[in-house]
Amino acid sequence: MTRVLLVDDQMLIRAGFRTILDSEPGLEVVGEAANGAEALERAMRLEPDVICMDVQMPVMDGIAATRELVARGCRAAVLILTTFDRDDFLFETLDAGASGFLLKTAEAEKLIEAVQVLGRGDALLMPEVTRRVLTRYAGTQGAGAGRGAQTPSELTQREVDTLRCLARGMTNAEIAAELYVSTETVKTHVSNILAKLGLRDRVAAVIWAFKHGIAA
Known part of the structure; x- marks a missing residue:
């Protein structure tokens, strides 16, 4: 309930x-x-x-x-x-x-x-909201296409890939299909991302990705 x-x-x-x-x-x-x-x-x-x-x-x-x-x-x-x-x-x-x-x-x-x-x-975080977040941070924070991006050393490459998918507004099922892994593996990656970066939830992760220029 x-x-x-x-x-x-x-x-x-x-x-x-x-x-x-x-x-x-x-x-x-x-x-x-x-x-x-x-x-x-x-x-x-x-x-x-x-x-x-x-x-x-x-x-x-x-x-x-x-x-x-x-x-x-x-x-x-x-x-x-x-x-x-x-x-x-x-x-x-x-x-x-x-x-x-x-x-x-x-x-x-x-x-x-x-x-x-x-x-x-x-x-x-609906796709239209994601687009508005991107518009806000693109250019001023270096978001988009990895320009000026610094891959966080705390994250594995698979976790970075997952974070980029989150920034595109993808669901766990869509991320699993994109990365050829199970949804349980995606959930583990998301949990690891939040814990390693000290973030509250997926919305915070999306904003973090745009701010730090690693959103694809």
Whole structure:
């Protein structure tokens, strides 16, 4: 069972999300919060697997709350939900440690899928988001085609290959097919990458790859 905490200053929005998620087998909404400060308290007490977080809220916004959750060692994956499709929100939330980004205008099935993905321990970085990350870092950070790249000595060549595939927005199954290995081997490579580079999740790994110029 994937435990979910809903964070939004609008009660009707929370009620709608609860109805959608509670109707899906394997998902359970265990709590709600109306601002980032409440989210911090309830996340540490309820220990959810996934936190659906609004951005603009009183007292403490979603970006500040996400950053503080990460600093406190909260292991819940944060899914940012917003009505604003803005690059500044996207990059601030990713830099803060969010594991996914979804517009509130998305279909109910997309919300369910996003929560399920994060609940499995994966991260939600859709191809269109990956392209925007690349646009942000290309040129200024040396990303793309390995220009000026320095392969991290901590990683094996197979782990570097896996990291490049992650930066292309590929799933574990797609990476396995690309590298001719099993999905279990891919999971091991991803775990090793995160541990060796001190990264929180796959989103952080993608950003790291672009920033350090090893994204293919």
